[in-house]
Amino acid sequence: MPPFTVPENVQQDGSVACEKPGSLARGPGAKALTMEERFSLEANRRQPSSLRSLVAEFAGAKDVVSLAGGLPPPSLFPIASLSAKLTDGTEVSLSEPARSQQYNTVLRGFPSLLSWCSELTARLHRPAGTYETLITNGSSHTLEMVLNLFLNPGDSFLVEQFHFPLTTEVFAPCRGFQPIAVAMDGEGILPDALEGTLAGLWSRGEALPKLLYTIPAGQNPTGASASPERRAALYEIARRYDLLIVEDDPYHMLRFPDGPDRLPGLSGLLPGYLSLDVDSRVVRVDTFSKCLAPGLRLGWVTAHPTAIAKLTMNVQAATTGPCSLTQGLVSDMLQAWGPQGFESFILNLQRVYAQRSQVLHDLCTLHLSDYAEWERPAGGMFLWMRLKGVDSALELWGDMRREGVVAVPGSTLSLKNSPPAPFLRLSFSQASDVEFEQFCLRLRRVLEARAGPALERQVDKLQV
Structure with missing residues (x-):
């Protein structure tokens, strides 16, 4: 029996949890909105900085004498050169030490790094529409920007039944966004459940959500990966109900469906939703955190040019762009x-x-x-375990702490009003083989201790 089963108390429309959705109801089959029409009130009010735009326009221009920017002179920067030795022995020297210590005067990111990310996205995902790319401070900040770009207070958005909780626990409550969870299986969101959720909301006269947030490969926390057929089915539903798809794909390159002896590399990876996107409803979020190192705090987002323009304004206002030194070093390394x-x-x-x-x-x-x-993981960093005879993994939390064993209970990775979940998320990314066995032995002691009284109660009932 696989670990993914639809709980008995899931509604007939397929939703497992729903908080009151916002306004702006649009029915299935309605004419698709333009990108500008999708923007939130905040996004529509956001304008580029006239000062930073002026400085960026003339930065590095030939035959121009500019006294516009309050930029420190490179001659006063402390780093004259910087080199790094990579784990494979490659030696990398920072090619532009002055530029790598200066403000970001190219608003969308270092040109060489931006070009690399754009080319990789085109090669791996073969976008069906017109897109541009923006270098970001990593996926967490990008997700916050994307939600703010499209959602107003009271608006709803869709998430997987079990999901990465940053969007629902941190971003949504602060802004008044309303998450709606949809039932899933080993391939992620169930198309019938998504269709049922949307149709149920519409039939009850409630507003439809504006976007679907999904991790399509090696999903956190379940490890689920959507097949091409599943992705195509979900995309068609998104088209029918005019949903945006926010494709957060940090584990895209960490796929190993056939085990360590038959690895896909890059050429064997499935393309993302961009490859299906004929009408610019996909916003793809990538990060260097999982494929290089999280401390770099770098990523990139790919979307319709109009959306990228607004996100660029946000990045420049909030952070003045990602760290120049990191961008330079990563670009030279690549x-x-x-x-x-x-x-x-x-x-x-x-x-x-x-x-x-x-x-x-x-x-x-x-x-x-x-x-x-x-099920044996086929990608990502997590093994998703269903505990037998347990209603909620949270019931074991005290005993697990006493045994010195820690994993993430599934209930903490779902909406607050979701039913109890008998799941644990086990990470295999850092622990050693010895620690893996210690974990299993300690968890077994916890489960044995719990099973003993339960078995005694069953025997007592049979004797009666």
């Missing part, structure tokens, strides 16, 4: 590697994660198969 070097780096990531996931899977099979069920 150029030093070249396509083959980056491919080799990703293959090694896939191999290590595949091996780690296999070790955890095998140890769980050895020690926990009587008490839990799961």
Whole structure:
């Protein structure tokens, strides 16, 4: 029995939790809005900084004497040169130390890094429409910007039944956005559940959500990955109800569906929703956090040019752009590697994660198969475990703490008014093989202790 089952108390329309949605009801089959019509009130009010735009326009221009910018002179910067030795032995020297210590005068990011991200996106995802790219401070800040770009207070948006909670716990309450969760299985959101949720809202005269937030590959927390057929079905529903799709794909390159001996590399990865997007309803969020290092605080977002223009205004106002030094170093590193070097780096990531996931899977099979069920991870960083005979994994939290074993209960990864969940999210990204076995043995003790009284109660009932 797979770990994904639709709870009995899921509504007939497919939704598992819903807070009061906002206004602006639009029915299925309505004419698609333009990108400008989708913007929130805040986004429509946002305008570019006239000062920063002027400085950026003439930065580096030939035959122009500019006294416009209050930029520190490069001769006073403290770093004259900077070099780094990569784990594969490659030596990288910062090619533009002065520029890498200056303000971002190119508003969308370092040109060389921006070009690299745009080209990689085009190669991996083959966008069906017209898109542009923006370098960002990582996916967390990007997601906050994207929600603010399209949602007004009271507006609703769709999330997976179990999901990365930053959008629903942190961003949504502060702005008054209303999340609606949709039932899922091992491939992510169920098309019938999505259709049922939207049709149910419409039939009850409630406003429809404006966008769907989804992690389509190696999903956090469940590890679910949508097949091409599943993605196509969800995209068609999004078209029918005029939903935007916010595709947050941090684990895209961490795929290993056939284990450590048959890795997909980059060429074997499934393209994202951009490849299906004929009418510019996809906003794709990428990050270097999982494919390089989270401390770099770099990512990129790909969307319709009009949306990118507004997001650029937001980035420049909030952070003055990502760290120039980081952009310069990462760009030089990627150029030093070249396509083959980056491919080799990703293959090694896939191999290590595949091996780690296999070790955890095998140890769980050895020690926990009587008490839990799961599927072997095919990507990402997590094994999603369903505990047998347990209504809510939160019930075990105290016993787990006393045994010195920690995993994330599924209920903390769903909406607050969701039903109890017998799931645990186990991360295989950092722990050693020895620690994996210690975890399994300690969790087994917790589950054995819980199963003992339950078994005694069953025996007592039979004797009566």
